[in-house]
Amino acid sequence: MQVVTAGEMGKLDRMAIERYGIPGIVLMENAGKQVVQVVANLFEQGVRNKKVVIFIGKGNNGGDGFVVARHLYNLGAGVEILLFTDPLNISGDAAVNLNIWTKMGQAFTRVDVAGGIELAKEAINSADVLVDALYGTGFRGVVKEPAASIIEMANNSGRPIVAVDIPSGVEADTGRVNGPCFRANHTVTFALPKLGLLLEPGAAYTGKLHVVDISIPNFLLEGEEYKRYLLEAAMVKKWLPHRSASVHKGDCGRVLILAGSQGMTGAAYLTAQAAARAGAGLVTLGVPAGVHDIMEAKLTEVMTVPLPQTEKKTLAAGALSDIQALLKKADVLALGPGLSTHPETVALVHSLMSELKIPTVIDADGLNALAGELNRISGARCPLILTPHPGEMARLINIPVGEVEVDRLNAVIQLALKGNCTVLLKGSRTLVSNGEQLYINSTGNPGMATGGSGDVLTGIIAALVAQGLDPVKAAAAGAYIHGLAGDLAMWDKGVMGLIAGDLITYLPEALDLIY
CATH class of the missing domain: 3.40.1190.20 (Ribokinase)
Structure with a gap:
């Protein structure tokens, strides 16, 4: 399975929309329904009469959250939306789904206003499950207040957390976590996994990763363009040699x-x-x-x-x-x-x-x-495979081990290119590269x-x-x-x-x- 950056996933989305005529709102609807399935599977008897609190921001990730809210409500769940922005800031397909939600007679709670943190605390403490649709793959930097305090409350609540596409606080291209971040039990990511879900420390915040279909044509997802793969x-x-009946030890x-x-x-x-x-x-x-x-x-x-x-x-x-x-x-x-x-x-x-x-x-x-x-x-005049742990890697390329740990991806690719070899960097989510x-x-x-x-x-x-x-x-x-x-x-x-x-x-x- 290929692994992509946020920009590469955005390109695939646009190709599905512009070249193949799949409306963005259809992709959003499919994404939300897949999240609903994961939430429903948390409970043996389904979500009816369960309290679900959904954290929603202003982007398309929030639009996915509105779809999740609608379908969970239709399944009999009690749904409370915590909105982290003025609804006037929501546009495009996300605004369409917000409007559907309000026309259904459903409300939301603004938490970006005075007293919002206390309102969020009450909602979290009454919830059976939390859904993170706050920030999407475009997030960079540090989560600010009031989101920072509310995320910490959610993490400390003991409630299961389901993240939509990526846990809010994880950088999609690097896996970096620079401050408060939802620590998800499940992450439902769309079409292909993003790098930040697989690289530490982001992987530690992802929980169980579900890679789900949202109807982007398979041939767009199975190409060789990006040359990054999650091993399965x-x-x-396919790589292991087949042994014929006549094979011998030689x-x-x-x-x-x-x-x-x-x-x-x-x-x-x-x-x-x-x-x-x-x-x-x-x-x-x-x-x-x-x-x-x-x-x-x-x-x-x-x-x-x-x-x-x-x-x-x-x-x-x-x-x-x-x-x-x-x-x-x-x-x-x-x-x-x-x-x-x-x-x-x-x-x-x-x-x-x-x-x-x-x-x-x-x-x-x-x-x-x-x-x-x-x-x-x-x-060397032969193919080499180097298998360092971070300390050995640091000594090979003469940098502090902390620099290797901060950017394992760059370290493995740079050694492979400079050494004209294959490099396997050990650790959680071992990385293997030949530079290409x-x-x-x-x-x-x-x-x-x-x-x-x-x-x-x-x-x-x-x-x-x-x-x-x-x-x-x-x-x-x-x-x-x-x-x-x-x-x-x-x-x-x-x-x-x-x-x-x-x-x-x-x-x-x-x-x-x-x-």
Whole structure:
């Protein structure tokens, strides 16, 4: 599913109206009716005799709110409208729906006048559900009074909140929240999701996202113009390789992993085991000789190779020739989990960068070895997939981590363009980009914030590359599958008790659900 900015959605609306003759008021009517359906589904017996309070502003979002009010009233709900503007400021299709509401003999309560906050408080405290139709996708900046205080009341009321298109206070193009903002339980967005609903912190205010049809022609929504996508199971399924009855292990790809050091054998284990579970035909793990016996005992389905080591049991610079021989038999390299930042190991990574000729997934200490070395990344002669968390990203592009967190979207695209590579920026709503395409992940949960989770992701991505996926699709599919395995694990283990090994346990089930 494509993801759009407010401006892009506006363009699609105008095309539907001007090119295909769908009146704007029809789009507004359809939008409002879809919101009504979500509100009605909150109650087992429907909305009859339920009290609904609707917050309405002067724009088209408010016009949607008037449609919601009318249909809920017709269904037997008690509807109270809190109007945040002089009705004379309402124009166009929104004014048509305001006029219908008043001609039905229904009133509204002005809250932009003296005493308005107290009136809003009374309404909120008597409500069964609240509907936010205050600001739309054009909102920027900070919510002002009296809306600011009323939004805080709504959030603290304990009543469920349904947002129309986007929670008021979220910036549609960035997800930024600069002040008070409705914290919705459900957001009903129209035609396509907006960026701000999927990027933090906006995603945290969105609640359950419902992307609904308002009759904009499908072929307008399914084009490739914007190249931003919300990852879904159907999309990932199309990318996964089909296995014929005659397939053999050599057809399923050969993964080489360089990982681990003294005290960090778990990272190597998790990466290797994840690669095997994600469908790679053959997995080989190269580790420092001093920890090789540990890996031999821990791994059954993975081949292990002892490599020259430093006195600290990390990979030595002298391991380069052995690694070169291993690379000739591999389809993809996974580099970095648990390697350490020993100076000699860092030097080995630098030397490898100029030798690589197969796709390479770089994570953890592989990334740390390349901090401030963007020229080594951009100069690589093979496709690279970098999988940083925000701290690693900050070190790679030499900016404060706070700047990465404030604008994750720009950070991932800029590194992809400057590094001529694919970048996966970890976190809530993991982002994947090659500088041209952007994928936003829809799976995963806070329980995955545990040591080793990233190592599992590295193994999954490497396995997908080995099976023939191009780098950006492998990274995007890997993020989705990884998050889905985490969701399955959470449903069984809970959030607090989830560990990285659980992700590997649930990988087969996650793949089966998609495949």
